[in-house]
Amino acid sequence: MSINPEKMLQKCKDGQWNINDFDWSKKPEVILDRETEMRICQLYLDMSYIERIAGNLFLALSDLMDDPILKEIYYYCYLDEVRHSEAVAKLADYFDVHQYKIYTPSFAMLRFIPRFSKAIRSVNPAVANLFVLTGELILDIALLKKINEFVEDPMSQAVVKKINADESRHLAMDIFMTEHCSANNMNKEFTFIDRIKSAFTIGELVVFGPQFTIDLFFRPMQTLDPTQKELESVMRRLRRLYSKEEVSGNPTAKPFNQMLAFFDSDIGDKVGWGLRRVVQGATGLNFDWTLAGSARQSGAQNQIVSSSNSTFGSDLALGSKASSGFNATDLAEEILSGV
Numbered sequence: 167m168s169i170n171p172e173k174m175l176q177k178c179k180d181g182q183w184n185i186n187d188f189d190w191s192k193k194p195e196v197i198l199d200r201e202t203e204m205r206i207c208q209l210y211l212d213m214s215y216i217e218r219i220a221g222n223l224f225l226a227l228s229d230l231m232d233d234p235i236l237k238e239i240y241y242y243c244y245l246d247e248v249r250h251s252e253a254v255a256k257l258a259d260y261f262d263v264h265q266y267k268i269y270t271p272s273f274a275m276l277r278f279i280p281r282f283s284k285a286i287r288s289v290n291p292a293v294a295n296l297f298v299l300t301g302e303l304i305l306d307i308a309l310l311k312k313i314n315e316f317v318e319d320p321m322s323q324a325v326v327k328k329i330n331a332d333e334s335r336h337l338a339m340d341i342f343m344t345e346h347c348s349a350n351n352m353n354k355e356f357t358f359i360d361r362i363k364s365a366f367t368i369g370e371l372v373v374f375g376p377q378f379t380i381d382l383f384f385r386p387m388q389t390l391d392p393t394q395k396e397l398e399s400v401m402r403r404l405r406r407l408y409s410k411e412e413v414s415g416n417p418t419a420k421p422f423n424q425m426l427a428f429f430d431s432d433i434g435d436k437v438g439w440g441l442r443r444v445v446q447g448a449t450g451l452n453f454d455w456t457l458a459g460s461a462r463q464s465g466a467q468n469q470i471v472s473s474s475n476s477t478f479g480s481d482l483a484l485g486s487k488a489s490s491g492f493n494a495t496d497l498a499e500e501i502l503s504g505v
């Protein structure tokens with residue numbers, strides 16, 4: 167699978183839209199109780215910061231590119247994310263009918279953001295792209311999709327549909343770059359001092375990242391996606407992408423696949439089970455979805471998916487058209503096969 171960068175750049179330009187295309191003077195059609203209104207406002211406010219983080223990642227990727235077309239594509243992806251941030255912040259205001267409280271970002275996110283934006287500028291493009299890919303799949307797409315489904319409001323649906331069209335381009339670029347970093351050595355030259363600094367910033371992420379992901383993603387998803395189907399889809403998708411021959415040379419593929427292979431082994435299975443129970447005891451969160459798509463759990467299903475030509479496997483595509491209308495991965499597949 168590949169893309170034509172020049173056509174993709176044109177797609178990025180053509181796909182620009184404005185948040186003022188929507189009539190923000192409208193009031194929500196759904197009637198929300200106090201608790202739900204507060205919850206939706208907080209989720210959309212948090213989402214507006216998450217979109218900024220995604221924008222920051224794309225800006226870093228744009229800076230890391232030598233190719234002027236790829237640089238410009240990523241700059242447009244950055245502009246998309248800034249627009250998403252503004253749009254979902256507007257949605258937070260739109261649902262804030264009763265002004266029950268002033269909504270503020272979580273402390274975990276405030277601690278995480280500056281450290282993350284520093285870290286992504288001290289890593290190689292392949293690693294930055296892995297951050298983008300996983301961030302987009304779990305936060306930019308899966309979380310936003312579940313919030314939108316939860317609230318079921320026409321304005322929210324219309325805005326998320328526009329965001330979704332942008333996300334399909336982002337996802338296509340994430341997959342393209344995962345393969346591109348496999349075929350091309352894009353590693354930066356790091357001095358010894360750079361490596362020390364990089365190790366320190368990554369260390370900070372290890373300290374401050376878990377609370378951010380728990381508060382901003384895993385805990386909301388536990389209630390928005392109680393069956394874990396969405397998270398299982400994300401896990402299958404990542405496994406499938408990283409099992410492809412085209413990404414085997416990507417510097418992130420080997421450690422990722424080695425980690426998966428360990429947890430698929432007899433001893434790794436027991437270690438994984440123990441870790442999941444410890445984490446569940448400490449946080450109340452169930453991480454059994456990480457087993458989705460593993461050879462141990464679903465070998466037969468995996469074989470079916472592997473035999474398909476698509477990157478993600480159409481039967482496992484996130485948000486199928488029929489079920490939700492939120493079809494960033496379907497659209498990404500179309501871009502990858504048609505651009």
Ligand SMILES: [Fe+2]
Pocket residue numbers: 217220246247250306329333
């Ligand atoms: Fe976004």
Ligand SMILES: [Fe+2]
Pocket residue numbers: 220247302306332333336
């Ligand atoms: Fe995105």
